[in-house]
């Protein structure tokens with residue numbers, strides 16, 4: 001049986017650039033981990049594709065999956081459900097591959113309770129003014145939603161201390177390199193590598 005993969009969680013406030021950085025990571029070469037597509041009840045935005053950006057579901061469908069225990073985590077965010085389907089994550093980790101989640105902070109904290117040996121990375125903006133200008137510049141939200149996202153963002157930034165790493169998203173390419181570097185280093189941590197050696201010693 002292969003060694004179980006690593007669960008990598010990228011999180012941070014809305015608009016910091018999680019989606020942008022995640023796409024840049026998966027578009028770049030040498031990416032050796034799988035992206036877990038999330039599920040949501042929010043409406044599809046222009047250009048989004050079912051099963052690629054999200055699995056888009058009704059509230060009833062989403063709640064049925066929660067009740068059936070089929071979500072690793074879920075959270076309500078600005079009036080909609082978002083969550084991580086459990087089966088894909090488990091099956092992929094079991095094959096020995098790493099799985100990458102891009103989720104908001106409440107969900108990340110739930111994953112941390114269930115999978116404490118995951119790698120939890122908090123993406124931060126250079127400052128709050130830049131964060132607001134990114135959300136406004138994206139042009140996907142009305143003013144009231146932008147204000148709500150900014151309020152949530154302040155509370156989310158206070159949760160940074162619960163993460164293993166903080167990465168500033170000043171420039172996308174730099175953030176991508178920092179995250180790839182963290183993942184490579186995590187694979188070399190003695191507490192992860194030692195299991196393999198203990199197994200070899202037992203088999204001697």
Ligand SMILES: Nc1ncnc2c1ncn2[C@@H]1O[C@H](COP(=O)(O)OP(=O)(O)OP(=O)(O)O)[C@@H](O)[C@H]1O
Nearest residue numbers: 013014015016017018019020134138169170171172
């Ligand atoms: N390093 C950066 N410098 C300048 N602009 C950026 C940077 N990273 C992302 N952006 C821009 O910021 C906006 C928000 O990015 P994105 O949608 O990726 O954020 P997000 O954290 O995934 O948001 P949400 O959590 O709401 O889905 C986009 O317009 C994106 O192009």
Ligand SMILES: Nc1nc2c(ncn2[C@@H]2O[C@H](COP(=O)(O)O)[C@@H](O)[C@H]2O)c(=O)[nH]1
Nearest residue numbers: 014038039074075082083084102103104107
């Ligand atoms: N807890 C979870 N949060 C998720 C998941 N997938 C995405 N997200 C986060 O939701 C907000 C809003 O996303 P948007 O696409 O409407 O802008 C953002 O912070 C995402 O990272 C998930 O599976 N679980």
